[in-house]
Amino acid sequence: MYQRYPKEVVLTDGKEIVLRPVDRADLEKLVSFYRNLSPEDRWFFKEDPREPEVIRQWIENQERGNAFSIVAVHEEEVVAHASLLWRSGGGRKHMGKLRVMVGEPFRRKRLGTWMVFDLTKRAMDLGLRKLRADFVVGFEDLAIEAVQKLHFTKECVIRDYVRDQNGRYHDCQIMIRDLHEQWGDF
């Protein structure tokens, strides 16, 4: 079978990055990556990824076949993490959900774009029909802009859905990409 990873990408500032699937040996590096993020960046996670147990569960989820995660590695350090999550049955089986976190020094250099692009390929390989990504308006506007360039469209906004550390409410923007568009769109 053709080996698809590692994948080498070069960012707009010339930094070289390797994308590869997460494995158990990445646990400490991933914990360290999340511990180095600002509290604002971590705030909107459902769980606290600074906890090794949380990362361990994410890795086990991948091993069970309900998720696929990749890390971006620069000089041996994890600098970004992205996951594709899906359900094994039911009415949303055709749907994948994306979660991407890029460390501050590597933002605005298209690393997130490369990771979303890579996971979109994976989703298509898995036969998924739609991809969903949720963003907090006002915090993740650059990411919203970036995924729009990757053919995600603004599906809907849930008003005042999330609350920041100071108790202020923010809208949640749901973005969707159809993976099997009509050929006519070109």
Added chain:
Amino acid sequence: MGRFLTTLMEIPNRNSNEQAFSVEGEKVFIRSFLSPDEIVRLSFNESMPKYARYRPLIQDKNILIKAASGPDANVTLAIAPDRRIVGAGILQYPSPEERWNEVGDRLVMEVSAVEVSGPWRSRGLSRHILRLLMDHPLKEERIFYMVGFSWTWDIDGKGITAMEYRNMLIKLFGGEGFRIYQTNEPNVMLRPENLFMARIGGRISEAVRRRFKWVRFGLDMHLDEP
């Protein structure tokens, strides 16, 4: 085999290589490094477009003749005994506007087409065409690349999904030493199933490999580095 081809093609070509196959009782000959004169004498099956969403890359014989007249080009054809072209492959330098020329003068060549006529598909012809296409005397001194744009794929004709077609191409070109490389080339980035693969010749220097990397990501700021 050789005798038939000598009859079929009387003009000798020192680079030319040839193979003969019998496919379900029908003979087909595959020959590389065809000259424009040789191609002129063959007939071209122009009934390739069968499905509304598919337009063949090679739509007439002139494309093959023009390619064969280019420097170092290899036009490899699959030819039926009645001199009909039933499959074709083209290896040539990219057009002047392509970014790949920035790697260096005549360092990069493109596999710009590998196509087989409808009735001859799914018989392994493309694998043989590609093999002879790659059997090039400059193979180790050049970077060969291919781009796969899903809107050129005959997915309806094959009855498979774009990702399955992509995987088929990966297997086909992977067998000839090609690897997937990431690139921000806008057309490749248009769709996730699009594909860029390359084979870097064994005698390509480290400096050229680096330039190839920068060019793939459109980073011309690094191109003057030693």
